[in-house]
Amino acid sequence: MMRNIEKYRNAFINALDLEEDEVCEDLALGVTREWDSIGHMTLISEVEDVFDVSIDSEWITEFNSYQSGMELLKRLGVDFINE
Amino acid sequence: MTFISIEFLLFFAIIVFTYYLIPHRLRWILLLVASYVFYAILSIQFIPLLLTSTAFTYFTGIIIEKQETKKQKKKVMLVGISVLLFFLGWFKYFNFVNDSLRAMAKYIDWNYTIPYQEIVLPLAISFYTFQAVSYLVDIYYGKQKAERHYGYFSVFFAFFPQLVAGPIERAKKLLPQLKGEHSLNYENLNYGMKRIAWGFFKKTLIADRLAPIVSSVYDSPNPTGSQIVLATILFSIQLFADFSACSDIAIGCARMLGINLTENFKQPHFAVSISDFWSRWHITLSTWLRDYIFFPLCKGKKKRSEIYLAIVITFLVSGIWHGAAWTFVLWGFIHGFYRVFGDATKSFRESIASFIHLDRSPVLHKWVKITITFLLVCFSRVFFRSDTVAQAFENAKLFLTISSWSPLGIVKAFEIFPLLDLVIFIFFYIIVQLFQYIERNNVSTWKFLSKHSIFTRFAFYIFLILSVLVFGVSGNGFVYGGF
Numbered sequence: 001m002m003r004n005i006e007k008y009r010n011a012f013i014n015a016l017d018l019e020e021d022e023v024c025e026d027l028a029l030g031v032t033r034e035w036d037s038i039g040h041m042t043l044i045s046e047v048e049d050v051f052d053v054s055i056d057s058e059w060i061t062e063f064n065s066y067q068s069g070m071e072l073l074k075r076l077g078v079d080f081i082n083e
Numbered sequence: 084m085t086f087i088s089i090e091f092l093l094f095f096a097i098i099v100f101t102y103y104l105i106p107h108r109l110r111w112i113l114l115l116v117a118s119y120v121f122y123a124i125l126s127i128q129f130i131p132l133l134l135t136s137t138a139f140t141y142f143t144g145i146i147i148e149k150q151e152t153k154k155q156k157k158k159v160m161l162v163g164i165s166v167l168l169f170f171l172g173w174f175k176y177f178n179f180v181n182d183s184l185r186a187m188a189k190y191i192d193w194n195y196t197i198p199y200q201e202i203v204l205p206l207a208i209s210f211y212t213f214q215a216v217s218y219l220v221d222i223y224y225g226k227q228k229a230e231r232h233y234g235y236f237s238v239f240f241a242f243f244p245q246l247v248a249g250p251i252e253r254a255k256k257l258l259p260q261l262k263g264e265h266s267l268n269y270e271n272l273n274y275g276m277k278r279i280a281w282g283f284f285k286k287t288l289i290a291d292r293l294a295p296i297v298s299s300v301y302d303s304p305n306p307t308g309s310q311i312v313l314a315t316i317l318f319s320i321q322l323f324a325d326f327s328a329c330s331d332i333a334i335g336c337a338r339m340l341g342i343n344l345t346e347n348f349k350q351p352h353f354a355v356s357i358s359d360f361w362s363r364w365h366i367t368l369s370t371w372l373r374d375y376i377f378f379p380l381c382k383g384k385k386k387r388s389e390i391y392l393a394i395v396i397t398f399l400v401s402g403i404w405h406g407a408a409w410t411f412v413l414w415g416f417i418h419g420f421y422r423v424f425g426d427a428t429k430s431f432r433e434s435i436a437s438f439i440h441l442d443r444s445p446v447l448h449k450w451v452k453i454t455i456t457f458l459l460v461c462f463s464r465v466f467f468r469s470d471t472v473a474q475a476f477e478n479a480k481l482f483l484t485i486s487s488w489s490p491l492g493i494v495k496a497f498e499i500f501p502l503l504d505l506v507i508f509i510f511f512y513i514i515v516q517l518f519q520y521i522e523r524n525n526v527s528t529w530k531f532l533s534k535h536s537i538f539t540r541f542a543f544y545i546f547l548i549l550s551v552l553v554f555g556v557s558g559n560g561f562v563y564g565g566f
Binding site for chain 2 (some may be wrong): 038
């Protein structure tokens with residue numbers, strides 16, 4: 001079974017059409033061409049689907065980097081450590 | 084009594100004086116009375132509608148919160164929003180729909196008998212309805228508690244500095260500030276007065292000086308192409324000066340009462356793309372549309388084409404919010420198209436910039452992008468400013484005709500300006516640009532001034548006031564006050 005961190009990385013690969021080695025912890029909204037404001041919306045939908053969570057509008061703007069996305073998902077009950 | 088009047092300044096001075104004189108527990112009463120008096124002076128016949136909308140939103144908020152299940156909460160929220168939108172729709176869109184149906188009936192030979200209705204648009208209805216909708220949605224999502232104090236809620240609904248033309252505030256930001264105790268603070272009074280003065284400056288020396296010149300072209304039966312180009316560029320300057328002045332005065336007034344309103348503009352005419360423009364122009368409406376229209380439309384959408392559709396729908400809503408006319412719908416559609424086209428051609432545009440080595444000079448590249456964005460915005464404003472669709476297309480055609488842009492033609496078009504008006508406009512426009520130049524370097528102009536001697540500062544303040552008194556022109560209210 002795929003671990004949550006892998007699912008999270010795959011969400012970036014699928015939604016933003018990135019190569020595996022392009023997904024890193026420094027990834028942030030607006031830094032790469034793929035993660036622009038429109039790519040951001042597809043990423044949100046993908047993450048919601050993968051983790052079966054609902055990200056509301058306030059958090060959509062808060063989710064602006066790879067790291068902040070993980071923090072947000074942790075708050076929504078996604079466990080990246082003890083799974 | 085509009086913002087730009089001695090009466091308003093006197094009215095506001097009395098409010099500020101009384102506000103800090105009375106105890107905190109009575110201040111909401113003062114603000115509520117002031118808000119209703121202000122609204123009544125402008126539009127007394129719609130006070131009952133304002134009161135009804137306030138009461139309705141107040142009770143709907145509480146009912147939403149009291150529902151036990153998410154489904155029930157959603158039902159009540161949707162009923163609440165529908166009623167609010169019904170009020171807005173009836174007053175703002177009835178004749179738009181009616182006229183459109185009549186035109187369509189004529190086209191398909193259908194006997195349509197509902198005549199034109201004399202319906203007056205209630206002042207500020209678009210603004211307070213959006214504020215009310217966001218309040219109900221936020222309660223549904225649990226982001227906002229339903230306010231139980233009817234007085235504070237009514238002040239939130241009708242807070243006079245921002246009632247007529249925004250900024251559109253969220254309850255989460257405004258209500259706690261209204262409830263908070265604000266002591267007399269020199270910084271707040273000082274900053275508020277400067278913002279109000281700056282608003283008066285932009286409105287009376289730029290916006291209202293340009294308004295008749297722009298109108299002389301747009302109301303002319305046969306303007307030349309160059310006149311349309313010049314008038315449209317001037318209209319863009321007028322609209323920004325007008326609306327940002329209104330926000331400046333609203334922000335300044337609120338600050339003098341100890342309340343921070345949201346900034347509505349960040350030098351939009353220096354945006355480097357259309358998406359950048361919308362993060363700088365009418366920011367509180369843009370974020371409202373983003374949070375309550377665009378994000379919900381994007382829920383579950385993974386294809387870019389689906390997001391594009393959501394963008395176009397959001398801009399159409401923006402267009403129709405601005406005015407009940409097809410010209411505004413087209414204006415919204417144009418911006419939706421710009422945004423989608425900009426995204427779809429991003430790689431192509433970047434490769435062209437690289438091919439012609441434009442990307443090697445970042446400053447030049449930035450100014451090219453600013454110029455193109457500004458011209459695209461100007462083109463869309465041909466539709467915003469024109470009275471009818473037919474006129475808009477005629478003007479758009481003129482705007483796009485190459486000969487309209489001939490330098491000689493543009494110079495000749497300046498004849499629409501009486502010479503004295505031109506000199507006065509250029510002088511004050513340079514002042515505004517200097518102000519913006521300082522702020523582009525991330526320094527507040529007011530802070531920049533505070534580093535100078537008291538003599539320099541007061542010379543500038545006196546210059547602002549004297550300019551308004553001597554050269555200021557007061558027109559017919561604010562453009563966005565009509566929405």
